[in-house]
Amino acid sequence: MKADNIIDITNVVCPVTFVKLKIELENMKTGKILEVILNEGEPIANIPRSLKDEGHKIIDVTNNDNGTYTLFVKKDGLV
């Protein structure tokens, strides 16, 4: 899958994970795709739900089998 932007939030902890992601999405245009690399545990448990709450669509989730996941998110995809 081809993303328009990519962000790695494996080096921060909640809630800064979602904060960084949200700022990145704010700076993108509606319909653009963001690739997100995040940690297993709390981030993968919470971030997809938070993204949906804000109207963004999760297009794809991949377990990278190294303690991280990759999400593809479509900005405002649920609006």
Next chain:
Amino acid sequence: MSLTDKQLERYSRHIILKEIGGKGQQKILNGKVLIIGAGGLGAPAAMYLAAAGVGTIGIVDDDRVDLSNLQRQIIYQTEDVGKKKVFSAAETIKSMNSDVKVIPYAERVDSKNIMDIIHDQDYDFIIDGTDNFPVKFLINDACVFLNKPFSHAGIIRFQGQTMTYLPHQGPCYRCIFETPPPPDVVPTCKQAGVLGVMGGVIGSIQATEALKYILGVGHLLNGYLLIYDALTMTFRKVQINHNEHCTVCGDIPSITTLIDYEISGCSWKRG
């Protein structure tokens, strides 16, 4: 201008909110709020606005910190007694959040200086944290003349009230209360007493209104008077309409210049 990593962390609980986000926090950081009266209402309002990251906070007060202020004016510490309130408040805010620029005005507002003070930083929103009627009317009239939104409030004993004025969107303070009561008819906090926390409750509501105005979210208290009774723990929200006969914002206003009403001798001292 973008937020630094430190700011993302400091304001994370704001940014997570759907109604705020990074853009909303930036609006707060660019926001300019003037607080007139650094007492029971102004102290907590200033602290919450500073913590929120309001970039410019003007504080007007010519008083010094008195020992009897500390029961409710939580921006001051015991060692601040005797200091000018505005400078002491500025020190507290500086240590709370260096994103905030405090503009201290160590003076008493009157008809001659209030316009200049509001114009000084072209404040977005004004908080009336004063303890006397003449200045409450002065702030109202100045804000009506300058088309500036402001939050009115008053506290006494176990009671508090607050309303928000938005230009051309509902009543002003004078639509409800036409003129100040005669001096000394209504007791001041000093004479009547006030539960310290009343300023915290009502001042925090004033800070909330300022933030909502800056963010452009929700509904403000324009067109309503919110009355809080702590003894019965009840809030009453009374709808108030714009008064077309209002002497300052009505159809044919008779008041077109600022008025310095007489301030009773004792009400001025540390309300």
